[in-house]
Amino acid sequence: MDTPHILCVNPWIHDFAAFDFWAKPLGLLQIAAIIRAGGARVTFIDCLDRFHVNALEEGPVKVLEDGRGPFRKRIIPLPPAIALEIKGKRFSRYGIEPEWFRQDLRKLKAKNRPDLILVTSLMTYWASGVRETIALIKEVFPLTPVVLGGIYATLCREHAQKHSLADQVISGGAEGRIGSIVMEHTGFGLSGTAGVSSLYAPHLDDLPIPALDICKKLPYVPILTSRGCPFSCDYCASSLLEPHFRRRSWISVFQEISHWHNNYGVKNFAFYDDALLVDSEKHILPLLDAIVASPFSSRTAFHTPNALHIRYISREIAGMMFRAGFRTIRLGLETMDFSKCRKGDTKVVENEFHHAVAMLREAGFLREQIGAYLLCALPGQNLDHLAHSISLVKKSGIVPVLAYYSPIPNTPMWQDAVRCSRFDLENDPLLTNNALLPCLGDSREIKKILELKKLAQQF
Numbered sequence: 134m135d136t137p138h139i140l141c142v143n144p145w146i147h148d149f150a151a152f153d154f155w156a157k158p159l160g161l162l163q164i165a166a167i168i169r170a171g172g173a174r175v176t177f178i179d180c181l182d183r184f185h186v187n188a189l190e191e192g193p194v195k196v197l198e199d200g201r202g203p204f205r206k207r208i209i210p211l212p213p214a215i216a217l218e219i220k221g222k223r224f225s226r227y228g229i230e231p232e233w234f235r236q237d238l239r240k241l242k243a244k245n246r247p248d249l250i251l252v253t254s255l256m257t258y259w260a261s262g263v264r265e266t267i268a269l270i271k272e273v274f275p276l277t278p279v280v281l282g283g284i285y286a287t288l289c290r291e292h293a294q295k296h297s298l299a300d301q302v303i304s305g306g307a308e309g310r311i312g313s314i315v316m317e318h319t320g321f322g323l324s325g326t327a328g329v330s331s332l333y334a335p336h337l338d339d340l341p342i343p344a345l346d347i348c349k350k351l352p353y354v355p356i357l358t359s360r361g362c363p364f365s366c367d368y369c370a371s372s373l374l375e376p377h378f379r380r381r382s383w384i385s386v387f388q389e390i391s392h393w394h395n396n397y398g399v400k401n402f403a404f405y406d407d408a409l410l411v412d413s414e415k416h417i418l419p420l421l422d423a424i425v426a427s428p429f430s431s432r433t434a435f436h437t438p439n440a441l442h443i444r445y446i447s448r449e450i451a452g453m454m455f456r457a458g459f460r461t462i463r464l465g466l467e468t469m470d471f472s473k474c475r476k477g478d479t480k481v482v483e484n485e486f487h488h489a490v491a492m493l494r495e496a497g498f499l500r501e502q503i504g505a506y507l508l509c510a511l512p513g514q515n516l517d518h519l520a521h522s523i524s525l526v527k528k529s530g531i532v533p534v535l536a537y538y539s540p541i542p543n544t545p546m547w548q549d550a551v552r553c554s555r556f557d558l559e560n561d562p563l564l565t566n567n568a569l570l571p572c573l574g575d576s577r578e579i580k581k582i583l584e585l586k587k588l589a590q591q592f
């Protein structure tokens with residue numbers, strides 16, 4: 134058969150607030166790379182594209198020095214099923230205008246009709262953005278199969294099957310399955326994937342690097358050196374998404390960073406790992422050594438928006454991270470309430486926290502470059518303890534960053550969340566949006582959290 138054309142789509146975000154914090158659809162771009170290497174044609178429409186041609190025509194697009202920046206935003210009505218539960222909050226679509234998306238799809242229709250459309254998904258509570266995206270795809274291509282995968286499709290499979298409008302919903306990692314998905318819908322056998330069983334996940338070093346080159350502009354590149362996480366915190370879905378902790382070799386990671394810098398001029402890199410520092414002798418340290426010794430070392434900057442494990446921050450690691458050009462450090466602290474037996478939080482004890490901060494400051498990191506995530510608005514959380522944690526983090530000389538809890542189905546904390554929420558969380562994933570502080574019981578607690586937010590921001 135002819136070479137099939139596979140269109141990959143990154144859907145809109147529907148949320149109360151959103152910002153491009155180094156957010157790229159890495160899973161979809163990984164699959165796109167496998168499809169391309171397997172001989173099919175791939176195109177990409179990014180509904181979150183900050184640099185869409187129509188946006189550029191309107192004037193300069195804001196890009197921060199570290200590559201981040203605002204998404205375009207349009208206020209939209211809340212889905213009717215939950216509008217009554219949530220009052221007084223503005224809900225928006227983040228990303229390109231629907232008309233721009235429609236035009237982009239129509240252009241493909243005119244000269245380059247897709248045989249299969251793959252849509253990814255991220256946060257579970259962005260479900261209505263996925264649905265709106267697929268509805269528009271279906272308007273232009275009513276007969277082309279649309280397959281949905283990604284985090285929402287994995288964590289809320291039944292909801293996605295019922296509401297997303299996709300023809301097929303795939304849960305879990307897809308590297309080992311994409312060959313059979315493409316075969317099923319197009320009859321084309323991707324080279325390199327023949328004989329790969331649906332349960333078999335290839336070794337990470339054998340995968341082509343994610344196809345970020347199909348993005349129009351690369352103000353930053355996300356880097357993922359591993360899959361999964363060796364820890365299992367009660368609030369987190371990592372082990373549901375990827376049950377085994379697997380890693381790439383540091384050499385392949387270094388080659389990827391060199392490739393994006395040397396061939397595409399990328400300066401900013403954001404690590405997406407859940408456990409970047411684990412087993413540092415074999416992984417992060419040789420990588421940092423190679424970066425420091427590389428000719429591009431003074432021109433690149435690295436960011437760790439997904440928290441680092443505090444316990445692993447030694448003098449050597451802190452020093453090497455600084456020399457390698459790390460500029461944004463986020464630590465997974467969760468609470469400073471070290472005296473209590475804390476659920477889902479056995480990773481760090483108080484002296485480890487103070488040691489890590491001392492090592493980072495000694496290495497040369499500035500106060501504002503180091504943030505400690507404090508999980509807040511958890512089911513049953515004592516807000517006085519949270520206030521205390523915020524004060525202690527400030528006193529330690531770094532910045533407290535409040536991470537609002539988003540309940541995720543099937544995680545150990547989910548039932549507690551359902552029990553104590555003022556919403557019917559099982560009714561709609563949107564109600565689990567952390568902006569709604571879904572696990573706080575009443576307006577007094579919400580008011581208190583807003584005060585704590587101010588406290589965290591005051592220097």
Ligand code: B12
Binds near residue numbers: 151253254
């Ligand atoms: C990196 C990351 C981030 C990055 C940004 C990521 C991004 N693209 O926007 C940063 C650090 C900024 C971030 C921030 C947050 N994050 Co986050 N993040 C992750 C993390 C660690 C990895 C995601 C990832 O890229 N995985 C790697 C790729 C390769 O995997 P993948 O996308 O799943 O793709 C695979 C499959 O899903 C599938 N697939 C994907 N697409 C498709 C499409 C098709 C058609 C098919 C067939 C298959 C398929 O195949 C792919 C390859 O196997 C996950 C946890 C995890 N381990 O997954 C949390 C996670 C997604 N984040 C989470 C949360 C809560 C947050 C925050 C709200 C934290 C906070 N309280 O502040 C913020 C909010 C972000 C925002 N924009 O508003 C939650 C999600 C909660 C939810 N309800 O959905 C997760 C699951 C962690 C957790 N706590 O359990 N995050």
